[in-house]
Amino acid sequence: MTLRLSPEQIRQRLEQIRSGLLAQSASIGNPNFEQLDEQDLAWLFEAYDTHFFNGLCRACLEDVPLSFRVSSRLTSAGGKTSRFRRRGSQRAERFEIAVSSTLLMQSFADLEREVTVAGVVCHDRLAALQRIMEHELLHLIEMLVWDVSNCSAERFQSLARQCFGHNGHRHALVTAREQAGVLGLRPGVRVTFPLDGRHQVGVLNRVTKRATVLVEDSRGVLYSDGKRYAKFYVPLDQLQPCE
Ligand SMILES: [Zn+2]
Known part of the structure; x- marks a missing residue:
C-alpha cells in the first residue's frame, strides 16, 4: 500500500x-x-x-x-x-x-x-x-x-x-449482446437460421455467446404465452433478423 x-x-x-x-x-x-x-x-x-x-x-x-x-x-x-x-x-x-x-x-x-x-x-x-x-x-x-x-x-x-x-x-x-444489437438481433425479434438444409423461423429469446431462439413446435415446451416452443442454440453469425 x-x-x-x-x-x-x-x-x-x-x-x-x-x-x-x-x-x-x-x-x-x-x-x-x-x-x-x-x-x-x-x-x-x-x-x-x-x-x-x-x-x-x-x-x-x-x-x-x-x-x-x-x-x-x-x-x-x-x-x-x-x-x-x-x-x-x-x-x-x-x-x-x-x-x-x-x-x-x-x-x-x-x-x-x-x-x-x-x-x-x-x-x-x-x-x-x-x-x-x-x-x-x-x-x-x-x-x-x-x-x-x-x-x-x-x-x-x-x-x-x-x-x-x-x-x-x-x-x-x-459483448455478444452489443455485437448482436448492431446487427438488429435483439430479444423479441423474429429471426431465421438454417437447420438441416431448411430455414427455421423463431423468436430470439436471449443472447449470450450464442443466441437462444424459440421456434413454435406442437411437441415443444409450454411457455407463459400459451404456445409451445422448441429451443435452439444458434451461433450469432448464422442468425438473420426477419423483416
Ligand atoms: Zn473485479
Whole structure:
C-alpha cells in the first residue's frame, strides 16, 4: 500500500511487460493476437509480480498452487479470480485466474469503437489483456492479504490507481449482446437460421455467446404465452433478423 510510482515509471514497466510477452509468447505474435493460452497468463503473472511487487505475490502464495485459464465462457466479466478451499477449512487450497478470450476476440474486431478496461483506453487486445490481468492480480493480492476482495471498494480502487494507473473497475469490451444489437438481433425479434438444409423461423429469446431462439413446435415446451416452443442454440453469425 506504500508503493508509489510516477505515471512515467508505471508506463515504462507496462511497456517492458508488453514487449516481453510479444517477444517470447508462442501464441501472441502481434498486439491483436487471434489466440491466447494459459502460458501467456502465467508469464504475465510472473512478469507483474517481478516488475511491480518484487516477487511478493509468489511469496504470499507460499506453496498454494495458482493456475490460469483462458475461458470462452466468461461472456460478461473480463476475468475472474477464484479461491478454492478444502471443505471445513479456511485455508486456500488453490487459486485460479481466468481471462475471457470471448470478450477479447470480440473487441478490436468488426465493431469499431473505443474500448476501455479499468478506465484506461486500450488500443489493441494485448493492452486490454494487460488491464484485465492487472485487475485480477489485485483481486488475488486482496484475497491473500485481507482475505476479502471487492473491486468496487475504495481500497481496491486506490491500489489499482497507485500500482497501474487504473481509473475504474469496469470494462467496456464488446459483448455478444452489443455485437448482436448492431446487427438488429435483439430479444423479441423474429429471426431465421438454417437447420438441416431448411430455414427455421423463431423468436430470439436471449443472447449470450450464442443466441437462444424459440421456434413454435406442437411437441415443444409450454411457455407463459400459451404456445409451445422448441429451443435452439444458434451461433450469432448464422442468425438473420426477419423483416
Ligand atoms: Zn473485479
